[in-house]
Amino acid sequence: MNSRVSFPRALRPAMIVGVALAATAFSGCSVNNDGDDQIAGKQLFVAKCGSCHILGRADTKGVTGPNLDEAFRQSIKDGFGRDAIRGVVYRQILDPREGSAMPADLVDDEGARDIAAYVADVAARGGEDEGLLGSAVEKAGSDEPAVAENGVLTIPADPGGQLIFVNSKAEAPAGTLEINMPNESGVPHNIVIDGKGESPVVTEGDSKFTADFEPGEYTYYCAVPGHQEAGMVGTLTVK
Structure with a gap:
């Protein structure tokens, strides 16, 4: 869509939002808004946009793009309805601002509508999604440590696509060790241990390096800008 729309001045700062794909319902039985599927919207938002944006209800922590809760908070206080915000988000997804880091073909029209419905409903709200929306995205990460084998x-x-390693802890014996980070998310990631190695950034596939390790504790993290700060970090214990 190339048509342009004029929005109230108070909403314009929020238009720089490189938005997401999301879905949420505040009651356990309502997951649609004028035909838009908010569950699909939430899932899309987390997978496609959470690596760049903070949105509390979606539990995404990306910091390279605008914080969506803060981007719309003042507009909501000033009395602009969530339907207006929904329109801003929808337009921004399909027709990104020139120079924006958000790709023009992030999602199709249906996906943009689903995302816009979710973001407009949950932006700047506290609490957590409930019912079907609460379980729409599987909890990221594992409580179990990764353990070296052979x-x-x-x-x-x-x-x-969330900014987290599946394992925030890892264990290995001392000696030569290959560090391998499989990435199926489509979001660019790598894995780094300072003084030991840095794997290449990949969007899909394995990323690895090999180094010698003495007993001790080491921090591993993703060096893609904003990812470590968002929580993509862990501790390796070598014995």
């Missing part, structure tokens, strides 16, 4: 330590990136 000289290889595998620490996957979250396959759903």
